[in-house]
Amino acid sequence: MNAALLVAYDGTHFAGWQVQENAFTVQQALEDALFAVFGFRARVTGSGRTDAGVHAAGQVCSLSFPEGIAIAPERIADALNTRLPPAVRVLKSVRAPEGLDACRAAKRKTYRYNVYVSPREHPLLERFSVRVPQLPELATLRACAALLEGEHDFAAFSSTGSSAQTTVRTLYSVRAEQGEALGVPVLQMDFCGNGFLYNMVRILAGVLLDAGCGKLPLEAVRAALAGGGRELLGKTMPAAGLTLLSVDYGFGLFA
Numbered sequence: 001m002n003a004a005l006l007v008a009y010d011g012t013h014f015a016g017w018q019v020q021e022n023a024f025t026v027q028q029a030l031e032d033a034l035f036a037v038f039g040f041r042a043r044v045t046g047s048g049r050t051d052a053g054v055h056a057a058g059q060v061c062s063l064s065f066p067e068g069i070a071i072a073p074e075r076i077a078d079a080l081n082t083r084l085p086p087a088v089r090v091l092k093s094v095r096a097p098e099g100l101d102a103c104r105a106a107k108r109k110t111y112r113y114n115v116y117v118s119p120r121e122h123p124l125l126e127r128f129s130v131r132v133p134q135l136p137e138l139a140t141l142r143a144c145a146a147l148l149e150g151e152h153d154f155a156a157f158s159s160t161g162s163s164a165q166t167t168v169r170t171l172y173s174v175r176a177e178q179g180e181a182l183g184v185p186v187l188q189m190d191f192c193g194n195g196f197l198y199n200m201v202r203i204l205a206g207v208l209l210d211a212g213c214g215k216l217p218l219e220a221v222r223a224a225l226a227g228g229g230r231e232l233l234g235k236t237m238p239a240a241g242l243t244l245l246s247v248d249y250g251f252g253l254f255a
Helices: 027-040 074-081 140-148 200-212 218-225
Strands: 004-009 057-066 087-095 110-115 130-132 149-155 168-181 182-194 242-248
Touching: 004 027, 004 074, 004 110, 027 057, 027 074, 074 087, 110 200, 140 168, 140 200, 140 218, 168 200, 182 200, 200 218, 200 242
Parallel strands: 057 242, 110 130
Antiparallel strands: 004 057, 004 087, 110 182, 110 242, 149 168, 168 182
């Protein structure tokens, strides 16, 4: 049986998604729970790798169950949750089409980056967002977002260390909304694309913030998209503000 899992996790204390030799990861937590509950080892394939400290509200995973294990697909979630650490939960489990690979079959992914404005750290916001000194001017930020949408070579928007064969990606939408949470100004930036390079979303978030705060001219963003280097842009934002919201496969996998 091929199964698909919808997984949420607080990535604060994980060394990212992918199994590593000397650190605990989300993938390892799921594979260990699978062995503890069902007694077999299998690779749990995620829709993509999230870095250390990055969270997920809708990570999608695929795995194959060997013949002889009789369990209704929808019960897999509860079974695994009995052995997962509190920071990881399987929200849904379903039978998946045979051969579905959660990574290769993904059509679109949506990430959210959260920031808040406060002179001091807020203990109820700090874990899943990043504190900034000021909110950007929304009209300028959205003008920058419009430049980023579409198909571009995003080489300048990636950190070194990427193994991607091409740096061309398509951003279907870049959206920003300001609001308030717990009496504190907040900003949510959503990025929907067909794929993302190493640290790309965290760099994009920094670009939008710098542009909206008047620290980065739109001409520099245009130059970066036209083949310029990483030095044209600002810093990579911290991992804590980033959450993988959802993954789209072109059909209702969990419907």
